[in-house]
Amino acid sequence: MKYYEPRLISLTNAIVVTAIYIILFIIGALIISPDVLHHLYPMVYLVLSASLLFIISFLVFRFTLERFIYSKIRLIYKSIHSIKTKKGEVKTPRIDTNFLDVVSNEVEQWQQEKSIEIKQLRQLEQYRREFIGNVSHELKTPLFNIQGYVLTLLDGGLEDATINKEYLKRTEKSIERLIRIVEDLDEIAQLESGQMQLNITRFDILALTREVIELLEMKARKKKIRLVCPMQEKPLFVEGDQEKIRQVLTNLLENSIRYGNEKGRTKISFFDMDEHILTEITDNGIGIEPEELPRVFERFYRAPRGRASFSKGKGLGLAIVKHIMEAHGQTANARSATGVGTTFGFTLKKV
Numbered sequence: 001m002k003y004y005e006p007r008l009i010s011l012t013n014a015i016v017v018t019a020i021y022i023i024l025f026i027i028g029a030l031i032i033s034p035d036v037l038h039h040l041y042p043m044v045y046l047v048l049s050a051s052l053l054f055i056i057s058f059l060v061f062r063f064t065l066e067r068f069i070y071s072k073i074r075l076i077y078k079s080i081h082s083i084k085t086k087k088g089e090v091k092t093p094r095i096d097t098n099f100l101d102v103v104s105n106e107v108e109q110w111q112q113e114k115s116i117e118i119k120q121l122r123q124l125e126q127y128r129r130e131f132i133g134n135v136s137h138e139l140k141t142p143l144f145n146i147q148g149y150v151l152t153l154l155d156g157g158l159e160d161a162t163i164n165k166e167y168l169k170r171t172e173k174s175i176e177r178l179i180r181i182v183e184d185l186d187e188i189a190q191l192e193s194g195q196m197q198l199n200i201t202r203f204d205i206l207a208l209t210r211e212v213i214e215l216l217e218m219k220a221r222k223k224k225i226r227l228v229c230p231m232q233e234k235p236l237f238v239e240g241d242q243e244k245i246r247q248v249l250t251n252l253l254e255n256s257i258r259y260g261n262e263k264g265r266t267k268i269s270f271f272d273m274d275e276h277i278l279t280e281i282t283d284n285g286i287g288i289e290p291e292e293l294p295r296v297f298e299r300f301y302r303a304p305r306g307r308a309s310f311s312k313g314k315g316l317g318l319a320i321v322k323h324i325m326e327a328h329g330q331t332a333n334a335r336s337a338t339g340v341g342t343t344f345g346f347t348l349k350k351v
C-alpha cells in the first residue's frame with residue numbers, strides 16, 4: 001500500500017477521530033462520575049459507539065477523498081485516454097478500490113509511449129534535416145557546372161568551335177547526373193515508404209549475373225578489370241524481383257569496377273546454403289577501412305578512400321541495395337581489407 005493512498009489516509013483519520021472521541025468520552029465520564037469506568041454498560045456503549053464512529057468516519061473520509069481526487073484527475077485522465085484511444089472509445093475511470101493505481105499505471109504507460117514517440121520524431125527530424133542537406137549538396141555540383149557551361153557559351157563560347165560542342169557535351173553529362181540522382185532518390189523514397197511493389201518470380205541468378213556482366217564489360221575493360229563468373233552450366237533458381245536484383249548486381253559490380261584497381265579482377269561466387277543462395281562479389285581493389293564499413297550502406301555515405309579515387313559517386317548505390325534486399329526479407333553484407341579488396345554478399349531464397 002502506498003502511503004498516499006486514500007485508504008491509508010482515511011484509516012489514519014478515522015483512528016485519530018475515534019481516539020479523540022474515546023479520550024473525550026472517558027474525560028466526560030470521569031467528570032460526571034469517577035467510578036463510571038467500573039460499570040459494564042458505559043464500557044460496552046463506549047466500545048460500540050467508538051467502533052461505529054470508526055467505521056463511519058473511515059467510509060466518509062474515503063468517499064470524500066476519492067471524490068475529490070477523482071474530480072481533480074478525471075479531466076487529465078479523460079484527455080490522456082482520448083489521445084490514446086480511437087474516437088468514440090473514450091472510457092471514464094470507475095471509482096473502485098484501485099482506480100488510482102489504474103490511472104497512475106495508465107499515465108506512466110502513456111508517458112513511456114510518448115517519450116519513445118518523441119525520440120523517434122526527433123530522429124526523424126534529424127534524418128530529414130540531414131537528408132535535405134545531402135540532397136541539396138548533391139544537386140548543387142551538377143547544377144553549378146551546368147550554369148558555368150551555359151554562361152560560358154552565352155559569353156561568346158557558342159561561336160567558338162573549339163569549346164561549344166565540348167561544353168554542350170559536359171552540360172549533357174551534368175544533366176544526366178542530375179537525372180540519375182533524382183531517379184535514385186525516388187527509388188529510395190519508394191523503398192523506404194514501403195510503396196515499392198515487388199514482382200516476385202522464379203529466375204536463374206547465374207543467367208541474370210551473366211547478363212549484367214555483359215552490360216558492364218565495356219566499363220571493366222576501360223580499367224582492364226576482369227569480371228570472373230563461375231563456368232557452371234547448371235542454373236541456380238531463386239525467388240525474387242528479377243529487375244530489382246539486376247539493379248543490386250549492377251550496383252555491386254559497378255562499385256567493384258569503380259573502386260577496383262587497374263588490371264584487377266572481380267570474382268562472382270555462388271554458395272548453396274540449404275534454403276538460400278548466397279551471391280558474393282569480390283574485388284581486389286582499394287578496400288574500405290574497418291570503421292567505414294558499417295556506414296557504406298547509409299545513403300549519401302562515401303568512404304574517404306572512395307571519394308578520393310572516384311569523385312563521381314553519389315553514395316546511393318549501396319543504400320538502394322540494402323533497401324531492395326530488406327524488401328525481399330533478405331540481407332546484404334560487406335567485408336573488406338584495405339589494400340586487399342572487398343566482398344559484398346546478399347542472399348536469396350532458393351526455389
Ligand SMILES: Nc1ncnc2c1ncn2[C@@H]1O[C@H](COP(=O)(O)OP(=O)(O)OP(=O)(O)O)[C@@H](O)[C@H]1O
Pocket residue numbers: 251255256258259260283285286287288296301302303304305306307312313314315316317318319342
Ligand atoms: N567495392 C568497393 N570497394 C571499395 N569501396 C567501396 C566499394 N563499394 C563501395 N565502396 C565505398 O562505399 C561508398 C558507398 O557506395 P555506394 O555504391 O553507395 O555509392 P557510390 O558508389 O559512391 O555512388 P553511387 O550512388 O553512384 O553508387 C563508396 O563511396 C565507396 O567509398
Ligand SMILES: [Mg+2]
Pocket residue numbers: 251254255313315316317318
Ligand atoms: Mg556505387
